[in-house]
Amino acid sequence: MTKPFRLSLALAACLVAATAPAVAQSLELGPNGLRVAPDTRRGPDYDYDYDRPPPRRGPPGISERQAARIARSEGMREIDDVFRQRRTIRVEGADRRGDDMTVIIDGRTGDVIDVR
16 A cells, blocks of 8 residues: 555656656846846747836727817817717817817828818
């Protein structure tokens, strides 16, 4: 009974010893002190750069907030609604006299297409 137990224990020890290099990490001693070196064997995306902002989600081009700022620069004082259409953004509101006003902006570049 002890012989099979010893055999299974020896087999388990061999398996643990075989997997140890796969999970090992290396340490580097540099001018900033001791740090864990990234494992470059796992691919280019393994070592994520946390100082870089995350990739932008959503439609490309300017945001609705930027479109509202552009409309304010065209004379709009009150903004009622901002609509994103295919390639344009329409900002509806009123000017300083209270008259209705619509500013149509290119959604990719931010150029003003029309002011009504």
